[in-house]
Amino acid sequence: MLEAHDVAEVRRLLDRGKSHRAIRAITGRSMKTIGRISRREPVGRQPRTRTDAGVMYPDKRMPPVRCPRHGLVYPPCLACQVEAVANRSNGGYP
Numbered sequence: 001m002l003e004a005h006d007v008a009e010v011r012r013l014l015d016r017g018k019s020h021r022a023i024r025a026i027t028g029r030s031m032k033t034i035g036r037i038s039r040r041e042p043v044g045r046q047p048r049t050r051t052d053a054g055v056m057y058p059d060k061r062m063p064p065v066r067c068p069r070h071g072l073v074y075p076p077c078l079a080c081q082v083e084a085v086a087n088r089s090n091g092g093y094p
């Protein structure tokens, strides 16, 4: 995951006049991510949308993770959340 200190490191290298390719070689970050950081666009985690029942939509910008019950999914696992909501006594709705 892209952490704040990774962003700071990429910025520092940009400030030093390093090329995007050189920064990719140093940090292992993608050209896309480095481009975003150089344009001061938001990178990494963004506020996510939650449904009324409190389910968070999986973040498809994150690398897929292996859910022990549902296989390879984008985090957080939507199926697990839906099951948790369905198991609440009131059906999960406020």
Ligand SMILES: [Zn+2]
Pocket: 067, 068, 069, 070, 071, 077, 078, 079, 080, 081
């Ligand atoms: Zn799951």
